[in-house]
Amino acid sequence: xxxxxxxxxxxxxxxxxxxxxxxxxxxxxxxxxxxxxxxxxxxxxxxxxxxxxxxxxxxxxxxxxxxxxxxxxxxxxxxxxxxxxxxxxxxxxxxxxxxxxxxxxxxxxxxxxxxxxxxxxxxxxxxxxxxxxxxxxxxxxxx
Amino acid sequence: xxxxxxxxxxxxxxxxxxxxxxxxxxxxxxxxxxxxxxxxxxxxxxxxxxxxxxxxxxxxxxxxxxxxxxxxxxxxxxxxxxxxxxxxxxxxxxxxxxxxxxxxxxxxxxxxxxxxxxxxxxxxxxxxxxxxxxxxxxxxxxx
Amino acid sequence: xxxxxxxxxxxxxxxxxxxxxxxxxxxxxxxxxxxxxxxxxxxxxxxxxxxxxxxxxxxxxxxxxxxxxxxxxxxxxxxxxxxxxxxxxxxxxxxxxxxxxxxxxxxxxxxxxxxxxxxxxxxxxxxxxxxxxxxxxxxxxxx
Amino acid sequence: xxxxxxxxxxxxxxxxxxxxxxxxxxxxxxxxxxxxxxxxxxxxxxxxxxxxxxxxxxxxxxxxxxxxxxxxxxxxxxxxxxxxxxxxxxxxxxxxxxxxxxxxxxxxxxxxxxxxxxxxxxxxxxxxxxxxxxxxxxxxxxx
Amino acid sequence: xxxxxxxxxxxxxxxxxxxxxxxxxxxxxxxxxxxxxxxxxxxxxxxxxxxxxxxxxxxxxxxxxxxxxxxxxxxxxxxxxxxxxxxxxxxxxxxxxxxxxxxxxxxxxxxxxxxxxxxxxxxxxxxxxxxxxxxxxxxxxxx
Amino acid sequence: xxxxxxxxxxxxxxxxxxxxxxxxxxxxxxxxxxxxxxxxxxxxxxxxxxxxxxxxxxxxxxxxxxxxxxxxxxxxxxxxxxxxxxxxxxxxxxxxxxxxxxxxxxxxxxxxxxxxxxxxxxxxxxxxxxxxxxxxxxxxxxx
Numbered sequence: 042x043x044x045x046x047x048x049x050x051x052x053x054x055x056x057x058x059x060x061x062x063x064x065x066x067x068x069x070x071x072x073x074x075x076x077x078x079x080x081x082x083x084x085x086x087x088x089x090x091x092x093x094x095x096x097x098x099x100x101x102x103x104x105x106x107x108x109x110x111x112x113x114x115x116x117x118x119x120x121x122x123x124x125x126x127x128x129x130x131x132x133x134x135x136x137x138x139x140x141x142x143x144x145x146x147x148x149x150x151x152x153x154x155x156x157x158x159x160x161x162x163x164x165x166x167x168x169x170x171x172x173x174x175x176x177x178x179x180x181x182x183x184x
Numbered sequence: 185x186x187x188x189x190x191x192x193x194x195x196x197x198x199x200x201x202x203x204x205x206x207x208x209x210x211x212x213x214x215x216x217x218x219x220x221x222x223x224x225x226x227x228x229x230x231x232x233x234x235x236x237x238x239x240x241x242x243x244x245x246x247x248x249x250x251x252x253x254x255x256x257x258x259x260x261x262x263x264x265x266x267x268x269x270x271x272x273x274x275x276x277x278x279x280x281x282x283x284x285x286x287x288x289x290x291x292x293x294x295x296x297x298x299x300x301x302x303x304x305x306x307x308x309x310x311x312x313x314x315x316x317x318x319x320x321x322x323x324x325x326x327x
Numbered sequence: 328x329x330x331x332x333x334x335x336x337x338x339x340x341x342x343x344x345x346x347x348x349x350x351x352x353x354x355x356x357x358x359x360x361x362x363x364x365x366x367x368x369x370x371x372x373x374x375x376x377x378x379x380x381x382x383x384x385x386x387x388x389x390x391x392x393x394x395x396x397x398x399x400x401x402x403x404x405x406x407x408x409x410x411x412x413x414x415x416x417x418x419x420x421x422x423x424x425x426x427x428x429x430x431x432x433x434x435x436x437x438x439x440x441x442x443x444x445x446x447x448x449x450x451x452x453x454x455x456x457x458x459x460x461x462x463x464x465x466x467x468x469x470x
Numbered sequence: 471x472x473x474x475x476x477x478x479x480x481x482x483x484x485x486x487x488x489x490x491x492x493x494x495x496x497x498x499x500x501x502x503x504x505x506x507x508x509x510x511x512x513x514x515x516x517x518x519x520x521x522x523x524x525x526x527x528x529x530x531x532x533x534x535x536x537x538x539x540x541x542x543x544x545x546x547x548x549x550x551x552x553x554x555x556x557x558x559x560x561x562x563x564x565x566x567x568x569x570x571x572x573x574x575x576x577x578x579x580x581x582x583x584x585x586x587x588x589x590x591x592x593x594x595x596x597x598x599x600x601x602x603x604x605x606x607x608x609x610x611x612x613x
Numbered sequence: 614x615x616x617x618x619x620x621x622x623x624x625x626x627x628x629x630x631x632x633x634x635x636x637x638x639x640x641x642x643x644x645x646x647x648x649x650x651x652x653x654x655x656x657x658x659x660x661x662x663x664x665x666x667x668x669x670x671x672x673x674x675x676x677x678x679x680x681x682x683x684x685x686x687x688x689x690x691x692x693x694x695x696x697x698x699x700x701x702x703x704x705x706x707x708x709x710x711x712x713x714x715x716x717x718x719x720x721x722x723x724x725x726x727x728x729x730x731x732x733x734x735x736x737x738x739x740x741x742x743x744x745x746x747x748x749x750x751x752x753x754x755x756x
Numbered sequence: 757x758x759x760x761x762x763x764x765x766x767x768x769x770x771x772x773x774x775x776x777x778x779x780x781x782x783x784x785x786x787x788x789x790x791x792x793x794x795x796x797x798x799x800x801x802x803x804x805x806x807x808x809x810x811x812x813x814x815x816x817x818x819x820x821x822x823x824x825x826x827x828x829x830x831x832x833x834x835x836x837x838x839x840x841x842x843x844x845x846x847x848x849x850x851x852x853x854x855x856x857x858x859x860x861x862x863x864x865x866x867x868x869x870x871x872x873x874x875x876x877x878x879x880x881x882x883x884x885x886x887x888x889x890x891x892x893x894x895x896x897x898x899x
Contacts, residue, residue: 045570046605054313056199056224061671072672074679080268081199083226085313093611099490100501101568106602107503125223139673141617163613170197170228173678176618182665183613184735184755188856189891204385215386217393236897242776243787244854249888250789282387284331306899316392319332325379326899327449327469340599342485342510347814358815360822366554367485369512371599411509425816427760456483456514459821462761468808470878470898474713475748522754528633529644530711535745536646592756612756626885628771628796652840653771655798657885697795742769742800 046163048091049109053122055130056083057138081125086143087168088113090151094160104160116150140169144177152179189306191234192252196265198273199226200281224268229286230311231256233294237303247303259293283312287320295322332449334377335395339408341416342369343424367411372429373454374399376437380446390446402436426455430463438465475592477520478538482551484559485512486567510554515572516597517542519580523589533589545579569598573606581608618735620663621681625694627702628655629710653697658715659740660685662723666732676732688722712741716749724751761878763806764824768837770845771798772853796840801858802883803828805866809875819875831865855884859892867894 058081059073069077076082090113094103121130126138132146144167155162163181168174201224202216212220219225233256237246264273269281275289287310298305306324311317344367345359355363362368376399380389407416412424418432430453441448449467454460487510488502498506505511519542523532550559555567561575573596584591592610597603631648632641641649648654662685666675693702698710704718716739727734735753740746774791775784784792791797805828809818836845841853847861859882870877878896883889 043574043606043609044611045573046607047570048603048605050601052314054225054227056226059673072677075266078266078268078272080271081224081226082197082266082268083199083224084197085228091605093613096568096570096574099566101488101566101571103570105501106569110601123218123221123225125221125225128223129221137671137673139668140678141619141668141675142673144617145615145668171195172622172682174620176620176663177615178613178618180615181613182616184665184750184753186860186892186895187897188859189893190856191889191891193887202387215391234891236899239854239856239860242852244774244852244857246856248787249855253887280385280387282382283392284333284382284389285387287331288329288382315336315396317334319334319377320329321332321899323329324899325330327379327464327467338599340511340513342512345816358820361552364552364554364558366557367510367512368483368552368554369485369510370483371514409504409507409511411507411511414509415507423814423816425811426821427762427811427818428816430760431758431811457481458765458825460763462763462806463758464761466758468759470808470893470896472717472749472752473754474716475750476713477746477748479744520748522756525711525713525717528709530631530709530714532713534644535712539744607756610756624885626797626799628798647838650838650840650844652843653796653798654769654838654840655771655796656769657800695790695793695797697793697797700795701793743767 042095044093044095045103046091046093047103047106047109047160048089049106049113051088051090051110051113051118053086053088053118054083055086055121055124055126056081057126058082059137059139061137084169088117088147089164089166089168090162091164091166092155092160093163097159104155112154113151116154117147120150140167140173140175141177143167144175148177148179185238187236187238188246189234189236190246190249190252190303191232192249192256194231194233194253194256194261195228196231196261197226197228198264198267198269199224200269201225202280202282204280227312231260231290232307232309232311233305234307234309235298235303236306240302247298255297256294259297260290263293283310283316283318286310287318291320291322328381330379330381331389332377332379333389333392333395333446334375335392335399337374337376337396337399337404338371339374339404340369340371341407341410341412342367343412344368345423345425347423370455374403374433375450375452375454376448377450377452378441378446379449383445390441398440399437402440403433406436426453426459426461427463429453430461434463434465471524473522473524474532475520475522476532476535476538476589477518478535478542480517480519480539480542480547482515482517482547483512484515484550484553484555485510486555487511488566488568490566513598517546517576518593518595518597519591520593520595521584521589522592526588533584541583542580545583546576549579569596569602569604570606572596573604577606577608614667616665616667617675618663618665619675619678619681619732620661620736621678621685623660623662623682623685623690625658625660625690626655627658627693627696627698628653629698630654631709631711633709656741660689660719661736661738661740662734663736663738664727664732665735669731676727684726685723688726689719692722712739712745712747713749715739716747720749720751757810759808759810760818761806761808762818762821762824762875763804764821764828766803766805766825766828766833768801768803768833769798770801770836770839770841771796772841773797774852774854776852799884803832803862804879804881804883805877806879806881807870807875808878812874819870827869828866831869832862835865855882855888855890856892858882859890863892863894
């Protein structure tokens with residue numbers, strides 16, 4: 042019985058802004074800098090979803106990575122790709138669209154769908170730019 | 185006298201959409217697909233600017249690549265980074281914000297500034313996603 | 328009238344070997360080294376297809392890159408992805424499956440389909456490993 | 471006493487298929503999709519091997535990374551590079567050649583050789599494509 | 614209360630050598646190989662700094678990644694970029710400039726500055742080449 | 757007769773500085789910035805060598821890419837890898853070690869060795885950092 046971790050990468054392109062309308066322009070600038078631009082900006086996001094499980098004896102798979110890709114596409118990518126995170130994405134409504142909150146939101150969307158296919162969702166990595174990414178383990182703290 | 189080509193990479197993140205208001209929703213969908221989303225989407229763009237010239241005897245430089253980076257930042261990146269290409273960028277006003285048109289627009293912004301520092305602007309490469317990029321040689325057709 | 332170059336990347340995974348049955352094992356080893364392994368080996372290939380044209384006034388596109396991707400998938404990727412280049416790919420029958428020959432074969436498959444959509448096929452780049460790639464300009468020699 | 475983790479990357483190119491001869495063509499297609507192609511397909515694999523240890527006072531090394539590279543090459547890469555995983559690789563005989571099973575097989579090959587040089591084998595990461603990878607911690611579950 | 618991990622990447626270019634003057638040329642060659650070259654060699658280093666924390670309710674940030682970048686630049690990059698690690702970097706004086714020791718040194722430089730801005734420094738990843746990197750968790754052993 | 761272009765990538769790590777001893781510290785700083793650091797800095801260089809030719813009928817090769825790699829290693833990499841470009845590399849003596857001059861120097865080292873094996877050396881690309889690279893076509897100006 043050898044638990045192993047499999048990861049699927051999917052990508053999406055989206056617009057967003059980091060801006061609070063209940064704050065002054067000055068405070069938005071100070072806290073969010075150019076990310077607060079009123080007219081939005083955007084990114085090519087890379088999403089890595091990690092599932093832990095025991096390889097099936099017949100297939101050698103924890104979970105077919107193509108199937109994992111399909112689940113991610115259906116539950117997340119179709120809702121967010123070529124969309125505006127602040128305006129178009131139901132699971133981000135009334136939240137700041139920081140990479141942190143987006144990763145947590147994606148986890149919550151995916152969570153219910155992974156168990157059905159075998160394996161356990163254990164990590165989301167969300168890359169916003171080559172310099173910035175976040176990792177979320179469902180609230181666990183491995184380090 | 186050995187002409188050589190030097191390239192500087194700079195990056196920017198921006199929102200845009202590909203959509204014509206003088207077209208129906210159906211036609212926009214048919215031609216531009218999900219890129220026509222009313223509420224915008226966005227990308228991490230990579231811009232590569234190539235200058236041709238003869239290395240200076242004293243420095244070995246065609247043009248100091250840091251200086252080339254500064255020119256690109258001042259003439260292009262500051263106008264477009266964390267902006268909306270359709271709404272915020274003066275040199276893209278009244279143009280479709282395709283990667284093709286954006287590359288040509290960037291060439292025209294840069295063109296007047298390169299000669300002053302030595303070397304000749306010969307190529308713009310603009311990468312929109314890992315799967316899509318354009319190259320522009322100022323209208324020349326090397327191949 | 329500003330000709331510009333657009334490139335679409337698609338990927339495929341395939342098996343092949345470089346081996347001549349009309350040569351001795353020793354000669355195969357000497358010329359092809361470990362690439363001559365009787366039982367095949369394989370690669371993740373990256374294919375870059377470049378089309379030259381004038382951006383359309385209404386769309387800003389030389390050719391919709393998604394459409395270009397669809398053409399590449401239909402005429403090339405479906406025939407070669409998760410296949411054996413030597414055994415399964417009709418356009419490589421009776422040819423050595425070198426990266427050179429594969430790039431030329433892909434050009435010939437694509438060639439007839441690009442003109443219909445606007446633009447002219449001008450370059451194929453085929454990346455076999457991070458250390459090895461070939462570029463083919465349809466027999467032209469830009470440099 | 472500061473434990474630290476060092477990682478060495480090596481690469482190999484190999485052919486394989488995911489197919490059970492005791493299953494019908496239909497079932498193979500349903501479960502393994504195009505990975506079940508009778509005539510094989512292949513990949514450029516990236517292998518990352520992580521060793522944990524305390525830096526040596528004289529050298530600053532947990533383990534010389536070049537030496538770690540040599541161990542990986544001798545015990546793994548030479549057996550699998552430019553080979554057919556299903557037919558040519560002794561440690562994968564009678565196993566499904568899934569990325570999961572391959573990572574576990576590589577761990578078992580390497581395991582006995584790391585301790586001799588200092589440090590403890592703690593992780594294998596095996597990247598099959600840009601979208602798919604697995605990580606194995608020897609059966610441990612850090613998260 | 615959902616702890617999440619954010620990572621910032623910064624880069625620097627530096628010279629160093631791995632060589633002990635209290636050892637013979639032969640022993641230096643044997644242990645350090647070409648890294649012992651008397652006249653130095655160098656690398657483009659990539660530094661990834663990971664901070665753990667709870668996203669702030671108002672901003673969605675654990676810590677503004679731009680601010681994290683500024684802290685890294687001020688406390689580490691300015692001391693080491695375009696420098697000689699053995700000769701110019703105060704926090705590496707009298708230490709072997711192995712990637713291991715450099716990562717630990719960087720951790721110790723950064724450690725005192727992260728808490729002030731929120732979040733807890735939990736990991737340093739230092740990439741020396743595409744084949745070699747180290748990870749340091751402040752002495753903790755997550756796996 | 758279909759000329760095609762093949763490219764081999766090799767890497768090296770080296771130290772250098774951009775500094776003229778016949779200039780004041782101030783002038784060195786002004787022209788070369790932090791690259792003028794007296795005690796050197798360094799890079800991971802990537803070298804791409806492109807050869808043009810007709811695929812051989814028997815092999816499908818313009819030139820065996822492994823053989824091209826061996827030529828590059830013997831004539832260039834062994835002289836420069838883990839070396840100081842200013843002090844240790846014969847073909848860079850009495851030249852400024854700019855990326856431009858280094859690319860031209862590498863071309864001149866390689867030039868005599870490519871013809872013997874078939875094909876014609878047509879391009880050197882030398883990548884110094886992710887943001888800076890040069891391309892040299894032996895003095896030709898394809899664009």
